[in-house]
Amino acid sequence: MVKERSPWLQAVLLLLLILGAFVSIIPFLFMVSHSLKTIAETITRSSAIPFDPKFWPRVPQWSNYRVAWQEARFGLYFRNSVIITAITVGGIVFTSSLSAYAFAKLRFVGRDLIFTILLSTLMIPQTVLLIPNFIIVAKLGWIDRLPALTVPFLASAFHIFLLRQFFSQIPNELIEVAKIDGATHLRSLISIVLPLSKAPIFTVVFLSFIYTWNLLQWPLVVTQTPRWRPITVGLSMFITEAGPETHLRMAGAVIAVLPVITVYFIAQRQFTEAITRSGLKE
Amino acid sequence: MKRQILFITVGLLLAAALCWGSPNGEESALQEVDPTGVEITYWHQFTRFQQETLEALVEEFNNTNQWNIKVTPEFGGRYDDLYNKMVTAIAAGRVPDLVAAYQNEAAAYQASGALADINDYIDDPQWGLGDERSDYFEGFLQQDVNAQFGGARLGFPPNRSLELLFYNLDWLEQMGFSGPPKNWDEFYQMCRKATNPAENQYGYAINTGASNVFAQVISRGGEVAKADGSGYTYNTRQMRDSMAFMKRLYGEKFSRKIAEPYGEQNDFANWKVLFTMSSTAGLPYYDGSVAKGEQGPFDWSVAAVPHTTARPALDIYGASVSIPKSTPQRQLAAWLLVKYLTQPGPQAKWVEATNYFPVRKSTAAQLGDYLSKNPNYKIAYDLLLNSDAKAEPPFAGYSEVRDAVEAAFNKILDGADIDATLRDLDAEANKIHREAAP
Numbered sequence: 158m159v160k161e162r163s164p165w166l167q168a169v170l171l172l173l174l175i176l177g178a179f180v181s182i183i184p185f186l187f188m189v190s191h192s193l194k195t196i197a198e199t200i201t202r203s204s205a206i207p208f209d210p211k212f213w214p215r216v217p218q219w220s221n222y223r224v225a226w227q228e229a230r231f232g233l234y235f236r237n238s239v240i241i242t243a244i245t246v247g248g249i250v251f252t253s254s255l256s257a258y259a260f261a262k263l264r265f266v267g268r269d270l271i272f273t274i275l276l277s278t279l280m281i282p283q284t285v286l287l288i289p290n291f292i293i294v295a296k297l298g299w300i301d302r303l304p305a306l307t308v309p310f311l312a313s314a315f316h317i318f319l320l321r322q323f324f325s326q327i328p329n330e331l332i333e334v335a336k337i338d339g340a341t342h343l344r345s346l347i348s349i350v351l352p353l354s355k356a357p358i359f360t361v362v363f364l365s366f367i368y369t370w371n372l373l374q375w376p377l378v379v380t381q382t383p384r385w386r387p388i389t390v391g392l393s394m395f396i397t398e399a400g401p402e403t404h405l406r407m408a409g410a411v412i413a414v415l416p417v418i419t420v421y422f423i424a425q426r427q428f429t430e431a432i433t434r435s436g437l438k439e
Numbered sequence: 440m441k442r443q444i445l446f447i448t449v450g451l452l453l454a455a456a457l458c459w460g461s462p463n464g465e466e467s468a469l470q471e472v473d474p475t476g477v478e479i480t481y482w483h484q485f486t487r488f489q490q491e492t493l494e495a496l497v498e499e500f501n502n503t504n505q506w507n508i509k510v511t512p513e514f515g516g517r518y519d520d521l522y523n524k525m526v527t528a529i530a531a532g533r534v535p536d537l538v539a540a541y542q543n544e545a546a547a548y549q550a551s552g553a554l555a556d557i558n559d560y561i562d563d564p565q566w567g568l569g570d571e572r573s574d575y576f577e578g579f580l581q582q583d584v585n586a587q588f589g590g591a592r593l594g595f596p597p598n599r600s601l602e603l604l605f606y607n608l609d610w611l612e613q614m615g616f617s618g619p620p621k622n623w624d625e626f627y628q629m630c631r632k633a634t635n636p637a638e639n640q641y642g643y644a645i646n647t648g649a650s651n652v653f654a655q656v657i658s659r660g661g662e663v664a665k666a667d668g669s670g671y672t673y674n675t676r677q678m679r680d681s682m683a684f685m686k687r688l689y690g691e692k693f694s695r696k697i698a699e700p701y702g703e704q705n706d707f708a709n710w711k712v713l714f715t716m717s718s719t720a721g722l723p724y725y726d727g728s729v730a731k732g733e734q735g736p737f738d739w740s741v742a743a744v745p746h747t748t749a750r751p752a753l754d755i756y757g758a759s760v761s762i763p764k765s766t767p768q769r770q771l772a773a774w775l776l777v778k779y780l781t782q783p784g785p786q787a788k789w790v791e792a793t794n795y796f797p798v799r800k801s802t803a804a805q806l807g808d809y810l811s812k813n814p815n816y817k818i819a820y821d822l823l824l825n826s827d828a829k830a831e832p833p834f835a836g837y838s839e840v841r842d843a844v845e846a847a848f849n850k851i852l853d854g855a856d857i858d859a860t861l862r863d864l865d866a867e868a869n870k871i872h873r874e875a876a877p
Contacts, residue, residue: 196727196731197731199705200704200705200708200709200728200731200732200733201705201708201709201731201732201733203705228487229487287523287527288526288527288530288531291527291528291530291531292530292531295531295533300533373516373520374516374520374523377515377516377520377521377523377524378523378524378527378528381480381513382513383514390514390516393486393516393517393520394486394487395486396486396517397486397724398718398720399600399701399717399718399720399721399724400701400704400721400723400724400725400727400728401700401701401704401705401724
C-alpha cells in the first residue's frame with residue numbers, strides 16, 4: 158500500500174518544482190527577450206529577472222530576425238541542417254532498430270560479447286575519434302560533401318543500447334507466435350516490435366535530432382565551403398572578437414533552436430514515457 | 440584537456456599521415472620556383488564584415504597578381520575550431536596553403552613539422568621584403584620567431600592589437616582628476632574614489648584572462664617566460680605584485696570580476712565602471728556602447744596600462760598567418776598573398792574595416808582622415824609608436840597554460856594564498872611546457 162504524502166509536503170514539493178521550472182526557463186526567456194531588443198536596449202535595459210520591465214524590450218524588434226537570417230546566410234544553413242538531420246536521424250532509427258532487435262531477440266554465438274564491445278565504444282571521447290574519422294572521410298573523397306556529414310553518424314551505440322533495452326521487455330512469445338504464422342524476423346520487427354516501441358523510437362529521434370542539429374566541430378572540419386555547412390556555423394558568425402552584438406546573436410539562437418523545441422513538443426509525451434520506462438536519467 | 444588529447448592523437452597518427460602526407464624534404468631554391476597559375480586555399484577565422492573585406496582583398500589579389508595565382512579564402516571557424524580543423528588536417532595530410540594561427544598554435548603545428556619557415560621568404564633576394572622590411576614594425580615581426588624551434592619564423596602578422604586601459608574621462612574629471620592613471624598607485628586611488636556601492640558603481644572590471652595578467656606583469660618590468668624558450672616564470676616578484684594588487688582591489692570591493700563576455704563594455708557605457716582593460720580591437724564596440732549608454736555619450740579614451748617602467752610596456756597580440764608545408768610553388772604563392780595583404784594599400788582598407796593596427800608604418804599615410812575621425816584609435820596608434828610592445832609566449836602548449844593562469848588568478852581573487860598558488864602555477868605551466876615541447 159502506498160502511503161499518501163501530507164498536503165503540506167506536496168505543496169512544498171510543488172513549490173520547489175515550480176521554482177525549478179522558473180529558474181530553468183529564465184535563460185530561454187532571456188534569449189527571446191534580447192532577440193527582440195535594440196542594440197541600445199541590450200546595453201541599457203538588461204536584467205536577469207523576468208518581472209523587471211528591463212528584462213523585456215520596449216518595442217519588439219522583429220527585424221532582428223531578418224537581419225540575423227540574412228547576415229549569417231541562415232537560409233542556406235537552415236536548409237542544410239534540415240537535410241543533414243533528416244538523413245542522419247532516419248539512418249540512426251533504421252540501423253539502431255535492426256541492431257537492437259538482433260541483440261534483444263536473436264540468439265547467436267558471441268552476442269553478449271559483441272554487445273559489450275559495442276557499449277565500450279561509448280567510452281571513447283569524441284575528440285579522439287575526430288582525426289581517424291576525418292582520415293577515412295578524406296580517403297573516401299567526401300570532404301565538403303553531404304556523406305561526410307551524415308554517414309559517420311548513421312549508427313550509434315547509445316541508441317542501439319537504448320532500443321535493445323526496450324525490445325528486451327517485449328515478450329518473446331509474441332515473436333514466437335508470429336514465427337509460427339510464418340513471419341520472418343524483419344516482419345516481426347516491423348509489425349510487432351516497432352509498433353510497441355513508439356516511445357523509445359521517439360526518444361531516439363529526439364536525442365539524435367538534438368545531437369545532429371547542434372554539431373559544429375565536425376561540420377567545420379569536413380567542409381570547406383558554405384555548400385553543406387549547418388546552421389551552427391551560421392550562429393558562430395555572431396561570435397565576435399572584441400564586442401557583443403547580443404540582439405543579433407540571440408535572434409540567431411532563437412532561429413537555430415526553434416526546430417529543436419518543435420520536435421520536443423511533438424515527441425514530448427513519448428519521450429517522457431520512454432525515460433520513465435527505461436529508468437534512464439538525464 | 441581536449442586539446443591535449445587531440446595533440447597526442449596527432450603525434451600517434453603522424454606516421455600514418457605521412458603516407459598520404461604533404462610533400463616534405465628539401466625545397467628547391469626559391470629563385471627556381473615559379474608560382475604561375477597556382478591555386479591555393481586560405482583558412483581564416485573572420486566573419487561577416489571582416490570576412491567580406493578579406494574576401495574583397497583576396498579578390499583584388501586574384502585579379503591583379505602577375506602570376507595568375509588564384510586564392511580561395513575559406514572560413515574555418517573561430518580560433519578554437521580552426522585549431523582543431525588544422526590539427527586534424529595535419530594528421531590527414533590535407534593542409535591548406537595559408538592558415539590563421541596564434542603563435543602558440545603555430546608552434547603546436549610545427550611540433551609535427553607542418554609549417555614552412557617564413558624566414559626563407561622574408562630574406563629571399565627575389566621574393567623577400569627587401570628594403571621594405573624596415574617599414575614593418577619590428578616588434579610585430581619578432582612575435583612569430585620561435586625560440587622553441589631554433590628561431591624559425593612560423594607566421595607573419597597581417598595585423599595586431601594592443602591591450603590598453605579604457606577610461607571614462609568625464610567621470611575622472613568629476614572626481615577631480617585631470618587624466619588617466621600613470622601608475623598602479625594612481626589607479627588604486629581612482630578606483631577607490633569611483634566606487635559607490637549605493638549606485639552600484641566601482642572602479643575596475645577585472646579581466647582575469649592570461650593576456651591581462653601578462654599586461655600587468657610587463658607593466659612592472661617582468662616577464663612570464665624565458666627568452667630562450669626553455670620555460671615559464673610565473674613565480675616572480677612582478678607576478679606576485681600584480682596578484683597582490685588585484686587581490687587587494689577586489690577584496691576592498693573597488694573592483695569586480697567581469698560576469699559575462701563583454702559585460703564590462705555595458706558597465707563602462709552605463710557609468711558603472713570607471714576602468715576596463717581590453718583589446719584595441721574593441722574600440723568600435725566601446726564607441727557603439729557609449730553612444731547608446733544610459734546617460735548618453737561622454738568623453739572616454741584609452742591609455743597605456745598603468746606601469747612602473749620608464750616607458751609603457753604593452754601587450755601586443757593578434758593571430759598571424761602561417762604557411763603549411765606543401766610544394767615550393769604553393770608555399771611561394773601563399774607568401775606572395777601575405778606580402779600583398781601587408782602592402783600599405785590593402786593594409787589601409789583592412790584597418791578601416793577592422794580597426795586593427797597595420798603592420799607597416801607607411802600605412803598611416805594611406806589612412807586619409809580615418810585617424811582624425813577615430814581619435815581614440817589615433818591615441819592607441821600613437822601609444823604603439825611610443826611604447827615597448829611585448830608579445831605573449833609563442834610556445835606550444837600556451838593555450839593550456841593560459842587556462843591555468845586564469846584559474847590561478849581567480850583562485851587568488853577568491854582568497855587563495857598568492858605564494859602557494861603561483862608556485863603551483865609555475866610548476867604546472869612548466870610541466871605543460873615540457874610535455875608540449877617538440
